[in-house]
Amino acid sequence: MREKDLFDILENAENDSMKRLIDKCPELSDEQLDRILAMSEKKFRKQMAQAEGTEREAAIKMTKNDDVSGVEVAKRPAWLTPLATAASIVLIAGIAIGSTAMLKRNHKPGGGGGVVTPAVTVTTTSGTGTTPSSTGPKGSVTGTTTTSANTSAVTSLVPGSGDTAEEKAENALLKPFAGTWVYQASSGNYTVDQGANNIGTVEIRGDGTYTYTENSGNVTTDRVERTVDEIAGTQLVTLVFYDGTAIKFVATYNEGLDQLGIGNGGLERLVRAGSAEASAPSVTASWKTAYKQVLTDFMNTSEYSSESMWDVRDIDNDGVPELLLSRGTYHAAGVRIYYYENGNAVPVLADDGTIAEYGVYGAFMYKPAEHLLGSYNMHMGFESCATSSYEGHTITLLHMITNNSGNAGEEAAEYTIDNVQVSKEEYDSARDQWDAMNWIVAGQQYYFTDLSPLS
Amino acid sequence: MTSRELAAMMQESPADCHKALVKEYGRYVYAIVYNRLRGCGTSEDIEECVSDVFADLFMKCQFDLSSENDIKGLIATIAQRKSIDRFRSLCAKSKHISDTDDEDMAGLASDFSVDEHVDRSELRRVLLDKIDELGEPDSTILIQKFYYNKNSSEIAKYLSMTAVAVRQRCSRAMDKLRAKLVEVGIER
Numbered sequence: 001m002r003e004k005d006l007f008d009i010l011e012n013a014e015n016d017s018m019k020r021l022i023d024k025c026p027e028l029s030d031e032q033l034d035r036i037l038a039m040s041e042k043k044f045r046k047q048m049a050q051a052e053g054t055e056r057e058a059a060i061k062m063t064k065n066d067d068v069s070g071v072e073v074a075k076r077p078a079w080l081t082p083l084a085t086a087a088s089i090v091l092i093a094g095i096a097i098g099s100t101a102m103l104k105r106n107h108k109p110g111g112g113g114g115v116v117t118p119a120v121t122v123t124t125t126s127g128t129g130t131t132p133s134s135t136g137p138k139g140s141v142t143g144t145t146t147t148s149a150n151t152s153a154v155t156s157l158v159p160g161s162g163d164t165a166e167e168k169a170e171n172a173l174l175k176p177f178a179g180t181w182v183y184q185a186s187s188g189n190y191t192v193d194q195g196a197n198n199i200g201t202v203e204i205r206g207d208g209t210y211t212y213t214e215n216s217g218n219v220t221t222d223r224v225e226r227t228v229d230e231i232a233g234t235q236l237v238t239l240v241f242y243d244g245t246a247i248k249f250v251a252t253y254n255e256g257l258d259q260l261g262i263g264n265g266g267l268e269r270l271v272r273a274g275s276a277e278a279s280a281p282s283v284t285a286s287w288k289t290a291y292k293q294v295l296t297d298f299m300n301t302s303e304y305s306s307e308s309m310w311d312v313r314d315i316d317n318d319g320v321p322e323l324l325l326s327r328g329t330y331h332a333a334g335v336r337i338y339y340y341e342n343g344n345a346v347p348v349l350a351d352d353g354t355i356a357e358y359g360v361y362g363a364f365m366y367k368p369a370e371h372l373l374g375s376y377n378m379h380m381g382f383e384s385c386a387t388s389s390y391e392g393h394t395i396t397l398l399h400m401i402t403n404n405s406g407n408a409g410e411e412a413a414e415y416t417i418d419n420v421q422v423s424k425e426e427y428d429s430a431r432d433q434w435d436a437m438n439w440i441v442a443g444q445q446y447y448f449t450d451l452s453p454l455s
Numbered sequence: 456m457t458s459r460e461l462a463a464m465m466q467e468s469p470a471d472c473h474k475a476l477v478k479e480y481g482r483y484v485y486a487i488v489y490n491r492l493r494g495c496g497t498s499e500d501i502e503e504c505v506s507d508v509f510a511d512l513f514m515k516c517q518f519d520l521s522s523e524n525d526i527k528g529l530i531a532t533i534a535q536r537k538s539i540d541r542f543r544s545l546c547a548k549s550k551h552i553s554d555t556d557d558e559d560m561a562g563l564a565s566d567f568s569v570d571e572h573v574d575r576s577e578l579r580r581v582l583l584d585k586i587d588e589l590g591e592p593d594s595t596i597l598i599q600k601f602y603y604n605k606n607s608s609e610i611a612k613y614l615s616m617t618a619v620a621v622r623q624r625c626s627r628a629m630d631k632l633r634a635k636l637v638e639v640g641i642e643r
Contacts, residue, residue, distance in 0.1 A: 007598075012491065036509065431606070
């Protein structure tokens with residue numbers, strides 16, 4: 001009898017035999033348990049939603065013999081339709097005639113037109129557009145579509161200039177904001193008014209320029225523009241801080257508090273230096289603030305789901321951890337890696353310039369001392385173990401071992417190392433080496449509902 | 456874990472409670488489901504079914520825990536039922552029965568033989584006894600290798616041995632097991 005056939009007898013075991021088989025069941029890996037938990041939670045949520053729907057339906061007590069009552073029966077007179085049609089025609093004709101008469105009023109007798117020279121140059125735009133409404137210190141902008149009547153008194157200002165009448169007029173409007181402001185960010189999982197850290201200072205000058213000095217030492221000097229947005233009848237004074245052609249951040253003035261709120265989330269603000277609010281602890285803008293911004297931005301994208309998770313691990317052992325962002329816990333979800341450089345969170349890119357993803361089921365493995373990344377994949381009977389290097393913020397595949405025994409069966413299975421077919425013994429030896437590498441699993445330490453580790 | 460402990464955990468944090476349940480009983484449920492689906496499902500099917508069991512268990516925790524004292528018994532029951540359902544659906548997918556007439560139904564009904572069932576049950580018991588007689592770690596190696604389909608390196612990691620040693624012990628243990636089975640008249 002073949003070994004496999006012999007052990008097939010153990011299937012469908014009764015309780016006592018089952019107990020003995022359970023005792024010898026191999027431990028499930030953390031990765032496997034995480035996967036099972038994620039799938040279970042998803043199914044559980046679905047069942048809960050169905051149960052709630054059934055409960056609602058069950059609450060409706062009605063039989064097919066019940067009469068529907070309380071519905072008003074409307075009867076319209078037969079002459080109403082032709083009368084309404086005639087009224088519509090009269091209305092349309094009236095509008096057409098009235099419009100023509102109004103247009104003719106602006107024509108001088110004899111058809112003379114002439115050119116009217118404007119006394120003041122004013123740029124007025126009105127319509128529907130995208131207003132930058134959520135920005136962070138790194139210049140990322142999330143658009144919110146609003147219908148607004150936007151009256152902009154100035155088109156552009158060049159630092160150091162201010163010679164034209166328009167620029168002088170605009171600079172006069174900026175005067176109330178001139179002075180030093182403290183840039184504050186929320187110190188935790190709450191809005192900045194609940195707890196703040198000072199992460200830099202912003203000096204706004206009357207000539208339409210500003211200097212933003214981050215605690216980390218980064219300094220940005222460029223132009224600032226004042227605009228007035230009218231949204232739903234309320235006028236909002238907004239300062240747009242530029243960094244070259246890009247917007248660095250946008251701040252909306254709160255007259256009551258004499259503060260400039262940055263973005264819509266209430267996570268950042270500018271307060272006047274010397275005010276009571278400005279006496280918050282001062283922190284250096286660090287990888288934490290940069291990574292927090294990446295996570296906050298990701299939450300506003302369509303890729304974000306309740307299964308998205310994140311992690312911070314120093315995968316290249318350089319003393320500054322990398323941010324690991326997992327879109328989800330399903331098979332095709334890899335992990336995006338961001339590193340911290342010059343005050344910014346920078347994504348690791350693939351060869352085609354898109355953001356690279358490594359691993360499966362929202363996780364991968366790494367060995368920090370050797371700058372190695374690993375990925376284990378088991379799908380449809382195909383098993384693969386990949387080893388890649390992570391050097392200079394680039395992922396390079398080093399080795400890949402595969403087998404298809406789960407699909408083709410043990411006897412017809414093909415084993416490969418780096419795409420070259422090998423014997424089972426050679427495969428087992430390479431696999432033993434891969435297994436013995438003491439990989440650390442990463443990618444799924446925190447849900448997005450908890451960003452406190454970055455505070 | 457008792458239902459009272461579980462209810463207390465649920466009250467504190469349902470997410471943590473779910474996590475604790477999977478960690479505590481994941482292996483137990485996996486073994487039960489694996490036993491039923493080993494012959495017809497892939498590893499993905501088995502994991503899928505295990506997650507079904509836990510989803511049902513989470514529902515049970517959400518609504519009704521009062522009547523259950525030993526949570527392990529409840530889990531075993533859910534796992535057995537779910538794995539039988541999944542077994543039927545997998546079998547139905549692989550060999551769909553169509554145009555079933557009365558004669559075929561009679562044939563299907565007589566498929567289950569009590570004698571055969573008893574024989575198989577007895578054979579299973581003897582096989583497990585003989586495997587146990589081999590002692591540790593040989594009995595674990597054989598079960599994990601041939602029943603749970605684990606490779607030598609996985610077993611080696613579980614038993615803190617080298618893969619080469621596992622392969623050698625496995626080969627010798629299999630020879631010993633064959634001899635023991637011949638002694639009791641089992642050879643095919």
